[in-house]
Amino acid sequence: VAENLVDDLLSVLQERLAMSFFPVLQPAIGVGSAFEGWNRRVRNAVYCLLVPLKPPQGHTFLLELGTADHMLEKTYRIRVELKCTCMREELLENTLCFRHHPQEELRRNLAASLLGTLCTGSYLDVLKTAQWFKEQVRxxxxxxxxxxxxxxxxxxxxxxxxxxxxxDSGRRLSIEMVFGVQQGKSDIFLSSHTTEDTFIPSTMWAESYAVAEVKFFRHIATQAPHDTFHLKCLQLCANMLVGTGISTYIMKTVAMHLLNTIPLANWSRTDRLMRVEDILRYLHSCLEDKRLNHFFCGNENMPEDFILPPDFQTAEPINLLQYLVEDPAAYAMAMREFDELQN
Known part of the structure; x- marks a missing residue:
């Protein structure tokens, strides 16, 4: 239902924005636990969809890596540049080349365009983009x-x-649309959403693996026997984390590592308790070692149908538990909470 509704909404927006110089909205991609199949809050689920943005005619997006080394997730700035469309101008009427026409001739167009409205300086601004999109939706x-x-x-x-x-019956549906710019033709996007608690400038976009993650679970679904209980195992483990400081993303990453190593035939109904024990044992080991490698970055054992940026799999793995290394109090709390899970 959520996907169909967003598709209808985007179709209306695409038609309205077709002749504009605003970002070109692409079909939305469902991401997160609700679309991966293990959402632990079925009744109050928030359906998250990523809306890819492409540059409009006469513009191009250039991705510039940020310098926030203290953050777990990489951040980028998206520089918007004008490109020559003189050849297109010769073929189509009422088309102006933003690079080579006099500035005063383009002022009216630029005032209601990508650079004039959604950018801070030359960089695509997350806050302005979100505000613009919400106005379009209303x-x-x-x-x-x-x-x-x-x-x-x-x-x-x-x-x-x-x-x-x-x-009409009073039933509520919660939807969150985030915005993304694809890295090349890969399954990795730069997203308006960030998982970091620290302040991030509005011109910074976080590297997101959400599309690749939902693709992983769909890949598993195509390979697994029909009675596979891997999603139920993950859902059960995620429910155990309620009230703790251990994130469900950590638990999901643990499960993904195990799904990539334990044969899928061993995730059946009869094996489910053993697999839950495996997940908890793996999590405990990671907490003790204060290290859990990111599933995609630095993982050379990936299915072939995943499209990742060059050198992504051979990069230095990201430690999702780095905060435990840097904060002894957080480490003590995590170990205490895990012990309580088992009692």
Missing amino acids: SAWRETPHLRRSIMKVLPSSRSCKLQLTN
């Missing part, structure tokens, strides 16, 4: 009859677009 919703079947409320969010929809 306008499209009001003017599209079939979307107005539900009452739509835009919830506060600075780096995404969160919607709460209520139908």
